[in-house]
Amino acid sequence: MKNRSFAVIGLGTFGSTVASELARFGNPVLGIDTDERNVTRLADVLTEAVIADGKDEAALKEAGVGNYDVAVIAIGEDLEANILCTMHVKMLGVETIWVKALNKTHHRILSKLGADRVILPEQEIGQHIGQMLHNPLIRDYVSLGNGYHVVDLKVPALLDGVSIKEMSLAETYELRALGAMRESQFLSCENGELRLKEGDKLLLLGKRPDLRRYGDDLRARQ
Known part of the structure:
Protein backbone atom coordinates (compact mmCIF):
# COMPACT_ATOMS: atom_id res chain seq x y z
CA MET A 1 0.00 0.00 0.00
CA LYS A 2 1.28 3.45 -0.92
CA ASN A 3 2.15 5.56 2.10
CA ARG A 4 -0.09 8.55 2.66
CA SER A 5 1.33 12.00 3.18
CA PHE A 6 0.62 13.99 6.35
CA ALA A 7 0.68 17.64 7.37
CA VAL A 8 0.87 18.10 11.13
CA ILE A 9 0.05 21.63 12.25
CA GLY A 10 1.11 22.40 15.80
CA LEU A 11 4.32 20.76 17.02
CA GLY A 12 3.86 20.78 20.77
CA THR A 13 4.10 17.56 22.77
CA PHE A 14 1.07 15.93 21.12
CA GLY A 15 1.73 17.11 17.56
CA SER A 16 5.46 16.39 17.59
CA THR A 17 4.81 12.86 18.90
CA VAL A 18 2.27 12.15 16.15
CA ALA A 19 4.52 13.64 13.46
CA SER A 20 7.60 11.74 14.63
CA GLU A 21 5.74 8.42 14.73
CA LEU A 22 4.32 8.96 11.24
CA ALA A 23 7.80 9.77 9.95
CA ARG A 24 9.25 6.72 11.71
CA PHE A 25 6.86 4.54 9.68
CA GLY A 26 8.27 6.05 6.48
CA ASN A 27 5.45 8.47 5.65
CA PRO A 28 6.11 11.88 4.08
CA VAL A 29 5.38 14.38 6.89
CA LEU A 30 5.21 18.16 6.82
CA GLY A 31 5.42 19.81 10.24
CA ILE A 32 4.19 23.36 10.82
CA ASP A 33 4.46 25.54 13.92
CA THR A 34 4.78 29.22 14.79
CA ASP A 35 7.58 28.47 17.27
CA GLU A 36 10.98 28.24 15.60
CA ARG A 37 12.29 26.00 18.39
CA ASN A 38 9.64 23.36 17.74
CA VAL A 39 10.33 23.44 14.00
CA THR A 40 14.12 23.25 14.44
CA ARG A 41 13.81 20.30 16.84
CA LEU A 42 12.05 18.21 14.15
CA ALA A 43 13.83 19.52 11.06
CA ASP A 44 15.97 16.38 10.74
CA VAL A 45 13.12 14.01 11.64
CA LEU A 46 10.35 15.08 9.27
CA THR A 47 10.34 15.34 5.48
CA GLU A 48 9.85 19.09 5.84
CA ALA A 49 9.34 21.44 8.79
CA VAL A 50 8.36 25.07 8.34
CA ILE A 51 7.53 28.08 10.47
CA ALA A 52 3.99 29.24 9.63
CA ASP A 53 0.79 30.38 11.31
CA GLY A 54 -2.14 27.96 11.14
CA LYS A 55 -4.54 30.93 11.23
CA ASP A 56 -3.13 32.22 7.93
CA GLU A 57 -4.68 30.45 4.94
CA ALA A 58 -2.14 31.95 2.54
CA ALA A 59 0.76 30.67 4.66
CA LEU A 60 -0.76 27.16 4.74
CA LYS A 61 -1.27 27.25 0.99
CA GLU A 62 2.33 28.38 0.43
CA ALA A 63 3.56 25.55 2.66
CA GLY A 64 1.73 23.12 0.37
CA VAL A 65 -0.74 21.76 2.92
CA GLY A 66 -3.35 21.24 0.20
CA ASN A 67 -1.09 18.68 -1.47
CA TYR A 68 -1.16 16.32 1.51
CA ASP A 69 -3.57 13.40 1.98
CA VAL A 70 -4.17 13.97 5.69
CA ALA A 71 -3.95 17.01 7.97
CA VAL A 72 -3.54 16.62 11.72
CA ILE A 73 -4.35 19.86 13.51
CA ALA A 74 -2.66 19.67 16.89
CA ILE A 75 -2.78 23.33 17.88
CA GLY A 76 -3.06 23.43 21.66
CA GLU A 77 -4.76 26.01 23.83
CA ASP A 78 -5.54 28.62 21.16
CA LEU A 79 -9.17 27.80 20.38
CA GLU A 80 -9.50 30.46 17.66
CA ALA A 81 -6.35 29.29 15.87
CA ASN A 82 -7.51 25.68 16.06
CA ILE A 83 -10.92 26.43 14.51
CA LEU A 84 -9.57 28.79 11.83
CA CYS A 85 -6.89 26.29 10.87
CA THR A 86 -9.52 23.56 10.48
CA MET A 87 -11.57 25.81 8.20
CA HIS A 88 -8.52 26.75 6.10
CA VAL A 89 -7.35 23.16 5.70
CA LYS A 90 -10.86 22.15 4.64
CA MET A 91 -10.91 24.97 2.06
CA LEU A 92 -7.52 23.86 0.72
CA GLY A 93 -9.07 20.51 -0.16
CA VAL A 94 -7.26 18.14 2.20
CA GLU A 95 -9.08 14.82 1.97
CA THR A 96 -8.89 13.71 5.63
CA ILE A 97 -8.70 15.99 8.66
CA TRP A 98 -8.00 14.96 12.26
CA VAL A 99 -8.18 17.69 14.91
CA LYS A 100 -7.23 17.88 18.57
CA ALA A 101 -10.10 19.30 20.63
CA LEU A 102 -9.90 21.10 23.97
CA ASN A 103 -13.32 20.08 25.32
CA LYS A 104 -16.69 18.61 24.30
CA THR A 105 -18.08 21.96 23.08
CA HIS A 106 -15.01 22.42 20.92
CA HIS A 107 -15.53 18.81 19.73
CA ARG A 108 -19.04 19.66 18.47
CA ILE A 109 -17.83 22.78 16.65
CA LEU A 110 -15.04 20.91 14.89
CA SER A 111 -17.38 18.10 13.87
CA LYS A 112 -19.74 20.62 12.26
CA LEU A 113 -16.79 22.16 10.40
CA GLY A 114 -16.22 18.82 8.71
CA ALA A 115 -13.35 17.27 10.70
CA ASP A 116 -13.21 13.53 10.01
CA ARG A 117 -11.95 12.68 13.49
CA VAL A 118 -11.91 14.88 16.58
CA ILE A 119 -9.51 13.82 19.30
CA LEU A 120 -9.79 14.55 23.01
CA PRO A 121 -6.36 13.19 24.04
CA GLU A 122 -6.65 13.64 27.79
CA GLN A 123 -10.15 12.14 27.90
Whole structure:
Protein backbone atom coordinates (compact mmCIF):
# COMPACT_ATOMS: atom_id res chain seq x y z
CA MET A 1 0.00 0.00 0.00
CA LYS A 2 1.28 3.45 -0.92
CA ASN A 3 2.15 5.56 2.10
CA ARG A 4 -0.09 8.55 2.66
CA SER A 5 1.33 12.00 3.18
CA PHE A 6 0.62 13.99 6.35
CA ALA A 7 0.68 17.64 7.37
CA VAL A 8 0.87 18.10 11.13
CA ILE A 9 0.05 21.63 12.25
CA GLY A 10 1.11 22.40 15.80
CA LEU A 11 4.32 20.76 17.02
CA GLY A 12 3.86 20.78 20.77
CA THR A 13 4.10 17.56 22.77
CA PHE A 14 1.07 15.93 21.12
CA GLY A 15 1.73 17.11 17.56
CA SER A 16 5.46 16.39 17.59
CA THR A 17 4.81 12.86 18.90
CA VAL A 18 2.27 12.15 16.15
CA ALA A 19 4.52 13.64 13.46
CA SER A 20 7.60 11.74 14.63
CA GLU A 21 5.74 8.42 14.73
CA LEU A 22 4.32 8.96 11.24
CA ALA A 23 7.80 9.77 9.95
CA ARG A 24 9.25 6.72 11.71
CA PHE A 25 6.86 4.54 9.68
CA GLY A 26 8.27 6.05 6.48
CA ASN A 27 5.45 8.47 5.65
CA PRO A 28 6.11 11.88 4.08
CA VAL A 29 5.38 14.38 6.89
CA LEU A 30 5.21 18.16 6.82
CA GLY A 31 5.42 19.81 10.24
CA ILE A 32 4.19 23.36 10.82
CA ASP A 33 4.46 25.54 13.92
CA THR A 34 4.78 29.22 14.79
CA ASP A 35 7.58 28.47 17.27
CA GLU A 36 10.98 28.24 15.60
CA ARG A 37 12.29 26.00 18.39
CA ASN A 38 9.64 23.36 17.74
CA VAL A 39 10.33 23.44 14.00
CA THR A 40 14.12 23.25 14.44
CA ARG A 41 13.81 20.30 16.84
CA LEU A 42 12.05 18.21 14.15
CA ALA A 43 13.83 19.52 11.06
CA ASP A 44 15.97 16.38 10.74
CA VAL A 45 13.12 14.01 11.64
CA LEU A 46 10.35 15.08 9.27
CA THR A 47 10.34 15.34 5.48
CA GLU A 48 9.85 19.09 5.84
CA ALA A 49 9.34 21.44 8.79
CA VAL A 50 8.36 25.07 8.34
CA ILE A 51 7.53 28.08 10.47
CA ALA A 52 3.99 29.24 9.63
CA ASP A 53 0.79 30.38 11.31
CA GLY A 54 -2.14 27.96 11.14
CA LYS A 55 -4.54 30.93 11.23
CA ASP A 56 -3.13 32.22 7.93
CA GLU A 57 -4.68 30.45 4.94
CA ALA A 58 -2.14 31.95 2.54
CA ALA A 59 0.76 30.67 4.66
CA LEU A 60 -0.76 27.16 4.74
CA LYS A 61 -1.27 27.25 0.99
CA GLU A 62 2.33 28.38 0.43
CA ALA A 63 3.56 25.55 2.66
CA GLY A 64 1.73 23.12 0.37
CA VAL A 65 -0.74 21.76 2.92
CA GLY A 66 -3.35 21.24 0.20
CA ASN A 67 -1.09 18.68 -1.47
CA TYR A 68 -1.16 16.32 1.51
CA ASP A 69 -3.57 13.40 1.98
CA VAL A 70 -4.17 13.97 5.69
CA ALA A 71 -3.95 17.01 7.97
CA VAL A 72 -3.54 16.62 11.72
CA ILE A 73 -4.35 19.86 13.51
CA ALA A 74 -2.66 19.67 16.89
CA ILE A 75 -2.78 23.33 17.88
CA GLY A 76 -3.06 23.43 21.66
CA GLU A 77 -4.76 26.01 23.83
CA ASP A 78 -5.54 28.62 21.16
CA LEU A 79 -9.17 27.80 20.38
CA GLU A 80 -9.50 30.46 17.66
CA ALA A 81 -6.35 29.29 15.87
CA ASN A 82 -7.51 25.68 16.06
CA ILE A 83 -10.92 26.43 14.51
CA LEU A 84 -9.57 28.79 11.83
CA CYS A 85 -6.89 26.29 10.87
CA THR A 86 -9.52 23.56 10.48
CA MET A 87 -11.57 25.81 8.20
CA HIS A 88 -8.52 26.75 6.10
CA VAL A 89 -7.35 23.16 5.70
CA LYS A 90 -10.86 22.15 4.64
CA MET A 91 -10.91 24.97 2.06
CA LEU A 92 -7.52 23.86 0.72
CA GLY A 93 -9.07 20.51 -0.16
CA VAL A 94 -7.26 18.14 2.20
CA GLU A 95 -9.08 14.82 1.97
CA THR A 96 -8.89 13.71 5.63
CA ILE A 97 -8.70 15.99 8.66
CA TRP A 98 -8.00 14.96 12.26
CA VAL A 99 -8.18 17.69 14.91
CA LYS A 100 -7.23 17.88 18.57
CA ALA A 101 -10.10 19.30 20.63
CA LEU A 102 -9.90 21.10 23.97
CA ASN A 103 -13.32 20.08 25.32
CA LYS A 104 -16.69 18.61 24.30
CA THR A 105 -18.08 21.96 23.08
CA HIS A 106 -15.01 22.42 20.92
CA HIS A 107 -15.53 18.81 19.73
CA ARG A 108 -19.04 19.66 18.47
CA ILE A 109 -17.83 22.78 16.65
CA LEU A 110 -15.04 20.91 14.89
CA SER A 111 -17.38 18.10 13.87
CA LYS A 112 -19.74 20.62 12.26
CA LEU A 113 -16.79 22.16 10.40
CA GLY A 114 -16.22 18.82 8.71
CA ALA A 115 -13.35 17.27 10.70
CA ASP A 116 -13.21 13.53 10.01
CA ARG A 117 -11.95 12.68 13.49
CA VAL A 118 -11.91 14.88 16.58
CA ILE A 119 -9.51 13.82 19.30
CA LEU A 120 -9.79 14.55 23.01
CA PRO A 121 -6.36 13.19 24.04
CA GLU A 122 -6.65 13.64 27.79
CA GLN A 123 -10.15 12.14 27.90
CA GLU A 124 -9.30 9.21 25.63
CA ILE A 125 -6.09 8.37 27.50
CA GLY A 126 -7.89 8.82 30.83
CA GLN A 127 -10.59 6.34 29.82
CA HIS A 128 -7.94 3.91 28.60
CA ILE A 129 -5.99 4.07 31.85
CA GLY A 130 -9.17 3.92 33.95
CA GLN A 131 -10.22 0.68 32.22
CA MET A 132 -6.87 -0.95 32.97
CA LEU A 133 -6.67 0.31 36.55
CA HIS A 134 -10.23 -0.89 37.24
CA ASN A 135 -9.38 -4.43 36.12
CA PRO A 136 -5.67 -5.37 36.24
CA LEU A 137 -6.41 -8.43 34.06
CA ILE A 138 -7.04 -6.10 31.10
CA ARG A 139 -3.65 -5.36 29.56
CA ASP A 140 -4.89 -3.21 26.71
CA TYR A 141 -7.93 -2.59 24.52
CA VAL A 142 -8.81 -1.16 21.11
CA SER A 143 -12.06 0.51 20.06
CA LEU A 144 -13.42 -0.75 16.73
CA GLY A 145 -16.36 1.69 16.58
CA ASN A 146 -20.10 1.08 16.92
CA GLY A 147 -19.57 0.16 20.56
CA TYR A 148 -17.28 -2.81 19.89
CA HIS A 149 -13.87 -3.28 21.49
CA VAL A 150 -11.11 -5.85 21.48
CA VAL A 151 -9.43 -6.39 24.84
CA ASP A 152 -6.17 -8.12 25.69
CA LEU A 153 -6.98 -10.11 28.83
CA LYS A 154 -4.27 -11.76 30.93
CA VAL A 155 -5.53 -15.25 31.75
CA PRO A 156 -5.69 -15.68 35.55
CA ALA A 157 -4.98 -18.88 37.50
CA LEU A 158 -8.68 -19.72 37.81
CA LEU A 159 -8.90 -20.21 34.01
CA ASP A 160 -5.80 -22.40 33.79
CA GLY A 161 -6.76 -25.56 31.89
CA VAL A 162 -10.24 -24.28 30.98
CA SER A 163 -11.25 -24.59 27.32
CA ILE A 164 -12.75 -21.71 25.36
CA LYS A 165 -15.93 -23.75 24.90
CA GLU A 166 -16.28 -24.26 28.67
CA MET A 167 -16.15 -20.52 29.28
CA SER A 168 -19.55 -20.02 27.53
CA LEU A 169 -18.50 -16.56 26.41
CA ALA A 170 -21.10 -16.17 23.66
CA GLU A 171 -24.01 -17.65 25.61
CA THR A 172 -23.39 -15.84 28.89
CA TYR A 173 -21.66 -12.61 27.92
CA GLU A 174 -22.18 -12.16 24.15
CA LEU A 175 -18.41 -12.15 23.69
CA ARG A 176 -16.20 -13.84 21.12
CA ALA A 177 -12.68 -15.19 21.63
CA LEU A 178 -10.51 -14.20 18.66
CA GLY A 179 -7.38 -16.05 19.71
CA ALA A 180 -4.70 -16.28 22.36
CA MET A 181 -1.01 -15.44 22.54
CA ARG A 182 1.19 -17.90 24.44
CA GLU A 183 4.62 -16.35 24.59
CA SER A 184 5.37 -15.68 20.89
CA GLN A 185 2.83 -18.18 19.51
CA PHE A 186 -0.67 -17.26 18.31
CA LEU A 187 -3.29 -19.91 19.09
CA SER A 188 -6.63 -20.11 17.31
CA CYS A 189 -9.84 -20.25 19.33
CA GLU A 190 -12.00 -21.07 16.33
CA ASN A 191 -13.23 -24.54 17.37
CA GLY A 192 -13.40 -23.78 21.08
CA GLU A 193 -11.11 -26.68 22.01
CA LEU A 194 -8.12 -24.54 23.05
CA ARG A 195 -7.30 -24.93 26.75
CA LEU A 196 -5.88 -21.80 28.28
CA LYS A 197 -2.82 -21.51 30.46
CA GLU A 198 -2.25 -18.96 33.20
CA GLY A 199 -0.48 -15.95 31.71
CA ASP A 200 -1.86 -16.39 28.18
CA LYS A 201 -3.09 -13.22 26.50
CA LEU A 202 -6.69 -13.81 25.43
CA LEU A 203 -8.17 -11.51 22.79
CA LEU A 204 -11.89 -10.93 23.33
CA LEU A 205 -14.31 -9.07 21.04
CA GLY A 206 -17.52 -7.53 22.33
CA LYS A 207 -19.35 -4.43 23.46
CA ARG A 208 -17.92 -2.48 26.36
CA PRO A 209 -20.71 -3.29 28.91
CA ASP A 210 -20.39 -7.03 28.18
CA LEU A 211 -16.59 -6.94 28.39
CA ARG A 212 -16.79 -5.00 31.64
CA ARG A 213 -19.33 -7.46 33.07
CA TYR A 214 -17.09 -10.41 32.22
CA GLY A 215 -14.00 -8.69 33.64
CA ASP A 216 -15.85 -7.83 36.85
CA ASP A 217 -17.06 -11.45 37.20
CA LEU A 218 -13.49 -12.73 36.82
CA ARG A 219 -12.23 -10.23 39.35
CA ALA A 220 -14.95 -11.22 41.84
CA ARG A 221 -14.05 -14.91 41.51
CA GLN A 222 -10.37 -14.41 42.28
